[in-house]
Amino acid sequence: MKALFYNYPWAMDVPGGGERQMLAYAHHLSRFGVQADLYNMWNPSLDDYQIFHSFSVMPGTIEMCDFAKKRGLKLVVNPNLWITRETKDNYPYAGIWNILELADRVIVNSNMEGDALSDVFGIAREKFHCVYNGAEADFLVPADTNVFRKAHGIDGPFVLNVANVEPRKNQLEFIRILREERPDLQFVIAGAVRDEDYARACIEAGGDGLKIVGMLPYASEMLRSAMTACEFFAMPSLLETPSIAAIEAAALGARVLLTQVGSTIEYFGDAVTWVDPWSRESMRAGIAAVAVSTPEKSIWAARHRLLWPLVMPDVVRCYRSLLT
Structure with missing residues (x-):
């Protein structure tokens, strides 16, 4: 065939x-x-x-x-x-x-x-x-967290978003709320810029609390290092069908915060922290909840069903x- x-x-x-x-x-x-x-x-x-x-x-x-x-x-x-x-x-x-x-x-x-x-x-x-x-089987193997940190000069705790920078991914609203709720956490976006104006707005809102590192090679040690090192992985998009990157992060054992809009719930059920991307209160609550969540259920879902x-x-x- x-x-x-x-x-x-x-x-x-x-x-x-x-x-x-x-x-x-x-x-x-x-x-x-x-x-x-x-x-x-x-x-x-x-x-x-x-x-x-x-x-x-x-x-x-x-x-x-x-x-x-x-x-x-x-x-x-x-x-x-x-x-x-x-x-x-x-x-x-x-x-x-x-x-x-x-x-x-x-x-x-x-x-x-x-x-x-x-x-x-x-x-x-x-x-x-x-x-x-x-996800690829590569994402079953955690990487040295220092690989990503050293390459991009990141010392403190950070939240990772693997997505292109564009309005659908909702990074602007998320960085505003993260700066209010958890100013100790840097927001790191690993992706290309699809909308220059939107990226500039994100940079203005995020200041020192935002770092856009560009696209990381797929399934590379660098990407796996970032997912292994992050405090949690965030995909607060206005919709997802769903996010392949979220599956990859879950397979590596990261805590996952994920939009409830789209078909994501069919993949993860109660295994991740859900947010309504149109609600600031929901995203605030999600940021607080994911920080103390345990990732065992999402790890199982990704590793046993979603490879x-x-x-x-x-x-x-x-x-x-x-x-x-």
Whole structure:
């Protein structure tokens, strides 16, 4: 079985969770009998594949998806999208519907996401196939905490956020509250800047209490060192589908503070500290609670259910259902 992976042209300029998911699928599927290759516009070779798998519903991807289907490939789409009836006007609804309707199967990151997309777009629930996000086995091995601290000049306690700097990740509001509630904790963001104006606002609000260290190499000793060293890992986003970085931090044993908006609760249940990202009171309470929490339940969830090799068979089942 051979699958060709596609994403919008500038996706890897500032990669996020969807791109990490795509690369994880490409890396792990080979051990399950699937050859997964990244699309190369200079050597497309569509006739060599049975599956065309797009990891985005960004405007502009539908033309390539439609072209692949007309060439006889089965179309699989990972939308990586949390949308509700209340928020659908914030998105290019018609364009997304066209892609979801064109797809032979839609892989969602949770059953909650499948239910929401089916409801909002009026598409049969049977078209949606759930495959959970996961972490690499590298994140089962803690790293020396001094590796990250020495490289970035961090001496005291810090809260870690592994995400690109943009409004959806809600770093600005979080740093304001953290400065009020726990001025002893530095807020460290490991990610690229997607919104320059938003990053400047974060820097102004955070002052010496904020450090943006840029993207850390994936699954590297540096990233694992940061996750091992932090007082807690925070992902207070306005929505998540959910956060791969949160799974990785949990696998390493970090305390985790996580947004309740999106499908995150399907992954962690009562194993992490939940916050409402729209409520300052909720985030204040979450900061106080996570500092004294114990991470045993989240460690178990990540290590026993949420590793990429454990979820890859669900991708294979999706592909096979289209080819039999």
